[in-house]
Amino acid sequence: MITAIQLLALVFVGFAASRVILRAKDKKISITELFFWLAVWTVLILVVFFPGLTSPAADFLDVGRGIDVIIYVSIGLLFYLMFRLYVKIEEIQQDITQVVRMTAINEKKKRK
């Protein structure tokens, strides 16, 4: 029997995975990224349908329940991805400034 949370997870993962595949088709993300995200969603499905799978990890890390391990790991991963995004955005900002600067100086040279 499928539970409500499992149904929700299925619908959500189906949606998220379809987005990932579409992006890959448009070549907006690379093959590596495609597999990374599909792996993330697959793990989510596995954990929701077979919660027992997380118990060995919980025992190994001395965390009470498997589900807690998942939550800790997810939060850690989220923070890390946020940080990566933040750095990336800063880099892009600086690149834009560099292009703007070159445009301004080159335009001046041309008008001379």
Added chain:
Amino acid sequence: MKTFIVIAAYNEERKIGSVLKDLKKKYDTIVVVDDGSKDKTAEIAEKKGVIVLRHPLNRGQGAALKTGIDYALQNNAEIIVTYDADGQFLVEDIKKVVAPVEKKQADIVLGSRFLGKTINMPFSKKIVLKLGVMVGFLLYHIKITDSQSGFRALSRKAAEKIKLTADRMEHASEFFWEIMKNKLKYKEVPITVIYDDYSIGKGQKWSNSIELGIKMLLRRFFM
């Protein structure tokens, strides 16, 4: 010595004309970097016969100053003065900030409104600036009385060494960091800063100051 006055301007059509008029009387090489203004700043500056560089997009004051500094260096500047577009500074003060660089007493000279005088400075502004001074001292061990002054003179050597990467207002504190890192000789000289409704409206907001403090901290310990 070949001196360039660099001004970053963003939506300054009300003041830029008179500021440039005053400057033109004494200095002939003036570079205005129009930072993607939506008003007539660039047109007015061009009519005054100064060099105008146009940022097609607004990138912030730090970014605009760096564009002007890069341009000045490419055109063989020996001294670069950074100046504000909103009419807060006095043209007579330029020679005061330039003098120590000319005499090779300093690589970089910072104009200080606290050594000099301020006219109509709001009290809240004073607190924010004093906090900036404290943070600057704690982080960089640089004794300075005015941490956020936009009035500076740089020798060619200093301008080449200082790498400004911060686009927004935190460029002032970035100067400190670069002074410390490159072991540049710095000096403060008194200047006058005039506050009116216009410059207060254009100035930094409280919330920006907090963000600025955080960025200074991050830069100090992680870069």
